[in-house]
Amino acid sequence: MQSSQGPVFFKGHGTENDFVILPDPDGELKLTDSRVQALCDRRRGLGADGVLRVVRSAALEDAPPDIPGDVWFMDYRNADGSIAEMCGNGVRVFARYLVEAGLAAPGELPVGTRAGMRPVITRPDGRVTVDMGPATIFGESATEVSGHRFTGVAVDLGNPHLACAIDVDLDALDLTAVPPHDATVFPNGVNVEFVRRIDSAQVRMRVHERGVGETRSCGTGTVAATVAALRADGRTTGHRVVHIPGGTVEVEVTDTTSTLTGPAVLVAEGRLDAEWWQHA
Numbered sequence: 001m002q003s004s005q006g007p008v009f010f011k012g013h014g015t016e017n018d019f020v021i022l023p024d025p026d027g028e029l030k031l032t033d034s035r036v037q038a039l040c041d042r043r044r045g046l047g048a049d050g051v052l053r054v055v056r057s058a059a060l061e062d063a064p065p066d067i068p069g070d071v072w073f074m075d076y077r078n079a080d081g082s083i084a085e086m087c088g089n090g091v092r093v094f095a096r097y098l099v100e101a102g103l104a105a106p107g108e109l110p111v112g113t114r115a116g117m118r119p120v121i122t123r124p125d126g127r128v129t130v131d132m133g134p135a136t137i138f139g140e141s142a143t144e145v146s147g148h149r150f151t152g153v154a155v156d157l158g159n160p161h162l163a164c165a166i167d168v169d170l171d172a173l174d175l176t177a178v179p180p181h182d183a184t185v186f187p188n189g190v191n192v193e194f195v196r197r198i199d200s201a202q203v204r205m206r207v208h209e210r211g212v213g214e215t216r217s218c219g220t221g222t223v224a225a226t227v228a229a230l231r232a233d234g235r236t237t238g239h240r241v242v243h244i245p246g247g248t249v250e251v252e253v254t255d256t257t258s259t260l261t262g263p264a265v266l267v268a269e270g271r272l273d274a275e276w277w278q279h280a
């Protein structure tokens, strides 16, 4: 059977935070909320936590002013169609795609995002490191999940996080619903992380992502969680290995920036059916 030919897509993931990648160098695709929702739907679409549109920044109608015109821009959407400023796992998968597609040379490359430029390094072993910029604490807040009240730090990584260092069984938390949060601290919603210390070098984390639900990993979330874990150990800088349900990443927090290192995998490529895309 030959289906009518719609846009090309790729599928990839970073520690099982999965994405549909849509190459759109000249900004020609009309990426509506309902198309994003259909693509990300695990039954009627391809299934993913989010969509990464690959567009030249010069072709973007609403490019942030600090993004040069000649870089590749990661236009990120959550599974519910909402736009987010930044995605730490997404930007690593995005860089892997650029290199595999021959659009960038392996090694160091700059990626434009709504949170600003993010320098990325692709490594021969398949791991990708991204400079996530400063992880800025902008307050303290609280949430309540499974009968427990948790306090945590509000962390800005371009997108908003509430990261709670906790001392209860992580697996016992029900993260099905959006954790309640203070809308005066987080007027645009929030990603909520729960992080538990294993030892002085490692932590475990679970996350409820804004615009998605519980995911198996969140790159910006692992950095926010590291900030909270370091703080619980009386530190503001340091390195942590972060174990999430979808794998393991490494985070370094310094006085001026933070880095995230982990795998980035492409698993498939294909074409959307033109009729499906048109009606999505």
Ligand SMILES: N[C@@H](CCC[C@H](N)C(=O)O)C(=O)O
Residues within 6 Å of the ligand: 017, 050, 078, 083, 084, 085, 086, 087, 088, 089, 090, 159, 160, 191, 209, 210, 211, 212, 217, 218, 219, 220, 221
């Ligand atoms: N999974 C991402 C974060 C994606 C955006 C987030 N859901 C938001 O709305 O801010 C990551 O790896 O950082």
